[in-house]
Amino acid sequence: MGRSPAARTVWLQALKEARLARGLSQAELGAMVGLPQSHISRIEGGAVDVGISALLEISRSLGLEPIPVPAPLVPAVRSLLRAGAHDGPARPAYALDEDDG
Amino acid sequence: MGRSPAARTVWLQALKEARLARGLSQAELGAMVGLPQSHISRIEGGAVDVGISALLEISRSLGLEPIPVPAPLVPAVRSLLRAGAHDGPARPAYALDEDDG
């Protein structure tokens, strides 16, 4: 398989949570991106080292854009994400100054 | 091969630029992440649909952490990156854009 299973676990978990948050089944998500349900299952289960193209399509279908962040800026980006991390549908980006509970 | 070559082209190009910006050869980068130079070559050339684990290791070795960003927060993250991109390479790599047409 791949090289470092643990390294991608976080990412895969994020995808699974995003899918569930949208109330999608593996089959529905698969249909959206043109992948069989079985493959979604293996990807989420960490059973395969998924290719970047499938990963990008799945991520974007779930409203998650993978962005390469320079290491020194990672903490800043993470706190920005935490501040805007509400799992409702489409929180506008310009409402960032609002405080969350 | 994979599904949408153009969709990942931007990302691969970002990695290549990051590598060159650090003055690394394909062989040196390969040694850092435990991949043969030949594979780095095919990855950068878009000849293969690279697996997420290799992609993560390469990205991180180059000081780039791929983070899944919710779509509504993408503009905010991008501007944050732009603002903090003073010590990085001249033309920064984080210009992931749209899919192939």
Add this chain to the structure above:
DNA sequence: TTGTTCAATATGTATATACGTATGAATATG
């Protein structure tokens, strides 16, 4: 120019594995 050497990148080929198809297990509902 032609030839040589070195460094970086590309390519041929064999093998491990990701991916597609079909199926199975588990759960729910009538």
Add this chain to the structure above:
DNA sequence: CATATTCATACGTATATACATATTGAACAA
């Protein structure tokens, strides 16, 4: 019981990856 829904797994095939070799390009000499 049957049928539907959701997720997991076995098997065959396509391909990502590893190893070895070839090609490219720059620099230098005759």
